[in-house]
Amino acid sequence: MTDPNTLSPLDLETPDKTFLDANELVINMGPQHPATHGVLRVILRLDGEKVMGLECVIGYLHRGVEKIAENRTYTMFNPYVDRMDYVAAVSNGLGYCEAVEKLLNVEAPPRAQYIRVILTELNRIASHQLWLGTHALDIGAITPLFYTFRDREEILKIFEKYCGARLTTHAFRIGGLQYEAYEGFEKDVKNFVNFVKPKIDEYEELLTTNRIWLERTKGVGKISGKDCIALGVTGPVLRASGVKWDLRKAQPYANYKNFEFEIPTGENGDTYDRYIVRMIEMRQSLRIIEQAVEGIPEGPIMAKVPKVMKPPVGEIYHSIEAPKGELGYFIVSDGSTQPYRIRVRPPSFVNLQALDLMCRGQLVADVIAVIGTLDIVLGEVDR
């Protein structure tokens, strides 16, 4: 183990005070604040409107998901992971199922893999749409929220048709899928792709070149690629800082290596770049979906897995690229039906650490913008 003290500490500079030499104002933002996306509490130290530093207080949504895992069988725990990042439940399910499959040394059949990729990418779009709506709302543009929710509805309809649930889907099973794709699934997905493409242009029309949007996002919440890596920040935030790191390409899981897509990166690592990266990611997801839906092979949807799962003694770490960043599952098995320990590496939790660094010296209004751009879900932060 590395001694945590020997790790180089991030140099968090205290911003210059204003000439007024005023007293610091300590403001408690949240947990009931409308812009903290749930129950995040931020203690802000302000000099006028300038943020001198901040501290996140989390745990208001802690449900002990990891502890619950120790008292459930592998199959029983599967629905719980949906409740962590509840806006990207399908991705969470994919990560967990693949981790357990790795532990059991089975692989889902190709047909299941394709359907998994389609649903996961649909979920990525849904998650980004929700992020865009709320992020724009935080910055004061109220209209994009309704546009994105209107279009996200179409994705939720596909989920509902596929597995009966809209949000906490529990779409996948360890070893494959429980349900065969319903009749007309491919047509629905294709229709959705055609439907949503012009809609993404519509969002961009409202925001991308909007003067106020540019002023509010350019140069706000800057973070360098180096700092991102030091803090373990992943996902669109890392890519917007210029680091080309996407687990779908770097360590291909599922069958992502079969698909052609690009990883968008930014240059400045500011809020605007993160916005652009996510907008491009939505289009790339559509590209993947288009390829996947063309190539769904025939065959079984479930690999041979025992009814009572007893993975061999050992441990496994498996991570996927969730919409918000690297979502990892570390599972320790003692050979019984229940995991000895499950540790989740949630992207929101790790990304949230960067908030202090990104907000120092900025204004109060920027804190809201940065919380929005980090795209955190408190269910995943607290677990």
Added chain:
Amino acid sequence: MHGFLQYIQSYLDSDKTPGGAGNIFWATVYILLVFAGLSVAVIAMNWLERKILAHMQVRLGPMRVGPHGLLQPIADAIKLLLKEDIIPAEADALVFWIAPFIVVLAAFTVFVVVPFGPTHAITDMNIGILFMLGVSSLSVLGIVTAGWASNSHYPLIGALRSSAQMVSYEVAMGLAVVSVILMTSLGPEGGTLSMIGIVQAQQAQGEWFIFKFFPLGLVGFFIFAIAMVAETNRAPFDLPEAESELTAGFHTEYSGFRWSLFFLAEYSAMIAVSSIAVTLWLGGWLRPFPNALTGPTWDLVFSLFPGITFLLLAVMCFYNTARMPKHPLFRVQTMGLAGFGVVLALIGLILFIPAVRVRVTDIYWFAAKVGAFMYLYIWYRGTFPRYRFDQLMKVGWKVLLPTGLVLLILTALVGMRTELWAELQGVWRP
């Protein structure tokens, strides 16, 4: 008794405003009318804003209370009146109590000089525009007191932002207004600060001031149009009440009736600044093309507009009545909407009566222009993100203020040249 009747009648023959004629009775009637009209306008704005915003945002807006949510503002008003009236324990109760009244007072008092027509104003002051600007900026006092008295962080920050914002935009606003006053001085009657005088100057000079000295008038209008949005704390300048940052800004701690006073004040302030803009640049009560399309025929055509507008609204109502679901549950709503349509149609028909038509046409054109501004306000809100505080200040001080100064100097120069030219022509070509 006879003397009193004569007193009442005496005003009807004069061509002045009640205040100008010194007739207390009619002044009181006008005050009551303006107050009632303003309240109705605020209620209508409430409904319209929700509906228009909703349609911009691909949703329906209020649909449940009354047909197409027509009774929603009334339901809201009743709800607000029934709510518990909370004064926080730590608040300064007296100041907390007074603050909303200052805001409402400032927002309503400005309507004393707003000219809805050449005689349709409560009074005509020779310093009308100064009075309007002065009184409307008093509302910042109410906002600061509200934020201070709440004794809480968010309202305090909201109040500070608001005062800084209002003060800095008032400067640019003032410069734009001064450029208009310079323009009025070019007419035969000389410069004036009176609201009625400004409109009459536009009539005398034969063009709305927005087109005067193109593009100077237009630039002045734009400066004012931007500053007035900031002045009323509306999107994209709604920082003082930025709900995503400061929950509700200066009125976070207010609830029930007191909160509704702030709401009322905000909307009447919007109407007030819009009417300044209309009076100064868009010819106030003057109908479009008062000089180009003259003659009794055109007068008749333009005086038909109010009636036609209401009839169109009635037709819209009837069309939507026909589209109502044919379910028994909707019978009352359908009848209500049809009834509303009938009321609108009746108003429209009354407006065709020549005696009414002549008196109402000024007010109609004024209201129509103000209504256009109200729509703009809603449109802004549906489209723009919110400025950040420092950016807002930058726009105010570094863009609008210098532009306003240059505009003022240019207007003065161009105006001087015009006058000189006129004089020279007089000398050399007698």
